Amino acid sequence: xxxxxxxxxxxxxxxxxxxxxxxxxxxxxxxxxxxxxxxxxxxxxxxxxxxxxxxxxxxxxxxxxxxxxxxxxxxxxxxxxxxxxxxxxxxxxxxxxxxxxxxxxxxxxxxxxxxxxxxxxxxxxxxxxxxxxxxxxxxxxxxxxxxxxxxxxxxxxxxxxxxxxxxxxxxxxxxxxxxxxxxxxxxxxxxxxxxxxxxxxxxxxxxxxxxxxxxxxxxxxxxxxxxxxxxxxxxxxxxxxxxxxxxxxxxxxxxxxxxxxxxxxxxxxxxxxxxxxxxxxxxxxxxxxxxxxxxxxxxxxxxxxxxxxxxxxxxxxxxxxxxxxxxxxxxxxxxxxxxxxxxxxxxxxxxxxxxxxxxxxxxxxxxxxxxxxxxxxxxxxxxxxxxxxxxxxxxxxxxxxxxxxxxxxxxxxxxxxxxxxxxxxxxxxxxxxxxxxxxxxxxxxxxxxxxxxxxxxxxxxxxxxxxxxxxxxxxxxxxxxxxxxxxxxxxxxxxxxxxxxxxxxxxxxxxxxxxxxxxxxxxxxxxxxxxxxxxxxxxxxxxxxxxxxxxxxxxxxxxxxxxxxxxxxxxxxxxxxxxxxxxxxxxxxxxxxxxxxxxxxxxxxxxxxxxxxxxx
Amino acid sequence: xxxxxxxxxxxxxxxxxxxxxxxxxxxxxxxxxxxxxxxxxxxxxxxxxxxxxxxxxxxxxxxxxxxxxxxxxxxxxxxxxxxxxxxxxxxxxxxxxxxxxxxxxxxxxxxxxxxxxxxxxxxxxxxxxxxxxx
Numbered sequence: 094x095x096x097x098x099x100x101x102x103x104x105x106x107x108x109x110x111x112x113x114x115x116x117x118x119x120x121x122x123x124x125x126x127x128x129x130x131x132x133x134x135x136x137x138x139x140x141x142x143x144x145x146x147x148x149x150x151x152x153x154x155x156x157x158x159x160x161x162x163x164x165x166x167x168x169x170x171x172x173x174x175x176x177x178x179x180x181x182x183x184x185x186x187x188x189x190x191x192x193x194x195x196x197x198x199x200x201x202x203x204x205x206x207x208x209x210x211x212x213x214x215x216x217x218x219x220x221x222x223x224x225x226x227x228x229x230x231x232x233x234x235x236x237x238x239x240x241x242x243x244x245x246x247x248x249x250x251x252x253x254x255x256x257x258x259x260x261x262x263x264x265x266x267x268x269x270x271x272x273x274x275x276x277x278x279x280x281x282x283x284x285x286x287x288x289x290x291x292x293x294x295x296x297x298x299x300x301x302x303x304x305x306x307x308x309x310x311x312x313x314x315x316x317x318x319x320x321x322x323x324x325x326x327x328x329x330x331x332x333x334x335x336x337x338x339x340x341x342x343x344x345x346x347x348x349x350x351x352x353x354x355x356x357x358x359x360x361x362x363x364x365x366x367x368x369x370x371x372x373x374x375x376x377x378x379x380x381x382x383x384x385x386x387x388x389x390x391x392x393x394x395x396x397x398x399x400x401x402x403x404x405x406x407x408x409x410x411x412x413x414x415x416x417x418x419x420x421x422x423x424x425x426x427x428x429x430x431x432x433x434x435x436x437x438x439x440x441x442x443x444x445x446x447x448x449x450x451x452x453x454x455x456x457x458x459x460x461x462x463x464x465x466x467x468x469x470x471x472x473x474x475x476x477x478x479x480x481x482x483x484x485x486x487x488x489x490x491x492x493x494x495x496x497x498x499x500x501x502x503x504x505x506x507x508x509x510x511x512x513x514x515x516x517x518x519x520x521x522x523x524x525x526x527x528x529x530x531x532x533x534x535x536x537x538x539x540x541x542x543x544x545x546x547x548x549x550x551x552x553x554x555x556x557x558x559x560x561x562x563x564x565x566x567x568x569x570x571x572x573x574x575x576x577x578x579x580x581x582x583x584x585x586x587x588x589x590x591x592x593x594x595x596x597x598x599x600x601x602x603x604x605x606x607x608x609x610x611x612x613x614x615x616x617x618x619x620x621x622x623x624x625x626x627x628x629x630x631x632x633x634x635x636x637x638x639x640x641x642x643x644x645x646x647x648x649x650x651x652x653x654x655x656x657x658x659x660x661x662x663x664x665x666x667x668x669x670x671x672x673x674x675x676x677x678x679x680x681x682x683x684x685x686x687x688x689x690x691x692x693x694x695x696x697x698x699x700x701x702x703x704x705x706x707x708x709x
Numbered sequence: 710x711x712x713x714x715x716x717x718x719x720x721x722x723x724x725x726x727x728x729x730x731x732x733x734x735x736x737x738x739x740x741x742x743x744x745x746x747x748x749x750x751x752x753x754x755x756x757x758x759x760x761x762x763x764x765x766x767x768x769x770x771x772x773x774x775x776x777x778x779x780x781x782x783x784x785x786x787x788x789x790x791x792x793x794x795x796x797x798x799x800x801x802x803x804x805x806x807x808x809x810x811x812x813x814x815x816x817x818x819x820x821x822x823x824x825x826x827x828x829x830x831x832x833x834x835x836x837x838x839x840x841x842x843x
Contacts, residue, residue, distance in 0.1 A: 495806055499774065503722065503803035506829035510728045513830070530724055652782075 241332035260307035277304040314342035565590040602681040614643035717766035748783030788820040
């Protein structure tokens, strides 16, 4: 052993070798080793020389053993890599080079072993493989391919993914000319050519979407990026990515189309549409809603709640509805609401509020739809009024028809009866009597017809010309006309009508009305006292009310109230009561869009209130 | 000729009064024929006679459209009177209003008196039938 150590010491030259090298004799005992080799394996200096290689490394692998044996037989094998675990349990990768050791006679006297620590290189290789496979997976999942174009060799390289995206076989060899032809003619092809050209000429980078037509003829959206590679300040290559974005683009297009469709539909609906969030703040409004709230841009409404847009009271009602819809998830449909704006203007809406749910079925707000029915409401009101008028006129007409038919029938019945008597009568005196009665019947019928004609004239004269008259003045004139009649009956007229009151009336009607009622008051005076008739007038909503109040005998309203203004209804045993006056008065008042009411107490007097419509 | 004690005619039209009386004179002999110009005069008189327990009319000819108290108002009061004997009330009207016929139907079922509905003019053929004392 000491001899070996001596030998080791004598080979001082080997000790200093810059590479890790060791010399073994034919029996595989270690004879020399460089310090680096010893350090590599962290051997202890005085314990290794003379020891067998198998003892030192305890390698049992066949490959290793073969290499050793081959080497001793003069065969030089390729270097090989072996894992080595050091004293601190660190894994190292060692590359072994073994070669035979010849003496001057070219006889093999042992083997020379050179080792290199390749741990770092191996690790890098492993990392590279890992990275490459990761990249591959990534590119497959994201459908991102790559490409590069070498300007010097004019060589275009596509990765497998890029080929797949073109629907090409993996052995396809692309070139610049044909590759451009995959791009859809027109915008896509022009743009990509331009982009590549710019990159080559000016070093411009790009990243854009293009349409290609694959080898199988499918249209597809791709995202192609490219950037130049410089060498010595010159562009020598262009490379980049190639990504399938077809689904994205189509989805985006679809989404944009849908958004546009929705916006177009919403904006052109004759309805106010809005979407509110949980706090009742508007997050979407259509044009009609903007117009209603008097703004040009929807942005002026977004983010605002009703308290910022409407008077407090309206906002409170609306917020209450919102909360109810969002909490109960039960929509409100077609609720008639009146919206008051800050300027006080009122609009009637048919409002629907529908809760808005997200994908998890939780309420995120509500959709509101309001239809402006103000005009409709007005029309409805007008229609109602029209129906009232028509119904009223119809009633009058039926009533009048009855009156006519009844009156004419009663006269004709009399004629028929009297004529029948006359035919069968031989007595001269009796015949004369019957003839007189026939004449009387005929006169009665003529009078009836005249009365009816008067009523018809009042009701059919639609071209009534109203004049603005001073009421007090007209009353004075009527009283003057009746002076003799009033004096004969000791009647006193108290005219308390203000000078200022003027009313639009048909002059002849007003005179006729006044004359008729005043005459009635005198005719039906209380036998116990002189008649006093008081005239008053006052303005009420839309009407001027003329009150004519007497102290006459009065009418039993319970018994006759509903018949007072009927035709041929008389209520007193007064011989000149014809039962036509008040009927005509009522018709005249109504022909001027007015109305007449009466209150009376037997023994005290009667008051007529005549409402003159202020409309001209 | 039928013999009757009391007939009452209520009508505001003198020609009708004359006519009914004239036709009656051909078929019946009646002790008293009273005529009234409206319902009020008639009911007042009937009430007055009822108190004296004398001469309740056996037959009443009743017009509908009359001043002061019309035929219906008269009927409403008449059927309330404590008259045990059955009175024939002949409504004689020129009205062809369905409402009037309906009111007749109404009163018919609410009294023990016999009420008939007749249109003017009354014919001679009808008169013997509607002068039958029920």
